[in-house]
Amino acid sequence: MRVRFVYPTVFAAVLSLYFTLLSLQPGPESNILGEWKEVSWEYEKVDSIPDSGFDYHLTDHIKSQLAESLIIHEAEVWKFVSDERLEMRGKSPTKSLQWKLKGRGNILQIQGANSATEHYQIQELSSDRMVLHFNFDMQVRGIVKMTFARINA
């Protein structure tokens, strides 16, 4: 009799607490909305560190070479709009793409024209800073860390 009472009570209590806490937290889908400016492109990880003075920043030349085959090519300002539209402004004309979040909100999927899709790992997403990791295997092998600063919400 006691068990019949305890089990449903504990389940109900845990569920109520869980959904209450969940409803109080802003999700990553709302956190990401707004305009973000690219601050830096760096190597997050490399196969081996040549020497202690290794510069982790990617030069503009390497960056442009890497980005050539990417949807995000030469974009400097990323604007995430609530209807899953992503506007990219930069040296090239403004592009309108589609964005979606996957996993637990840690994967950013960007879909361009002709259904090309790219995935970026959201390493950090706060009110003023966003860090994306992008894994590629082209001229240089490693993970690229892209850091953004929020321009406006």
Add this chain to the structure above:
Amino acid sequence: MIRKYRNRTNRENMQLGALTAFSAGMVNVISVIIFFAFTSNVTGHFAILAQEVSKGNWYEALVVFGWIGLFFLGSFTSNFVVINVDKQRAYLAHALPVVLEIICLLIVGTYIQFFYKETLLETELMVGLMLFAMGIQNGLTATISNGTVKTTHLTGLTTDLGILVSMFSKKEYRQKPELQDKMRLLLTIMVSYIVGGVCAGYIYLTIAYNVFYIVCVFLLIVIGYDFYHTKVTTYLQEKRQPYYRKTIKDREPQLSNQ
């Protein structure tokens, strides 16, 4: 295959292990491809939970906590059904969790095929449902095999395999039939899981979301096998009984002492 109401043989454990591990491997790979989240194991989710808490990402931490909770709930449900359904209906008790798992996977497959808009909420719910299904499967296989067969994750299995291989370096252990049986069982589960994952990766490229229906077919084989061996065989024996009786009746009585 899923019966516990008499002593299980190693062959039955291997059959159960092979089919369910194959299904789990498929589900796990397909969930990573579509949702970018693992759904057949929770060890990684515990690590992610700790990581998200340490970063202060409370929403993500709660989502992962919910997923772990659903895996737990799946295991709870399957064992709850097994121990609470009338012992006279043992087949039903063991088949019901598999039916629940099939329903969960059918819901996921159908939803993805017809309604999925790729929103984060949908992704989180689908992953949760798949973790619930895998919790059911793991709970059931562990319950009916007395903890011998666990097919949705390979951490414990790899540990056991390492221990067994080291034991086999001594002749006295190498010759023990029960250890040989265990080795066969572990290898069967491991290979089936990997093959399931590889198959899912390959066939996803051609048949996309229909992979879920294939997993359901494998699970139907699991419950169909026992249905055949318990219900159909018993039914056929009962049907044949009048014939035997009649044959015996028509014969001349023979005295054994003659």
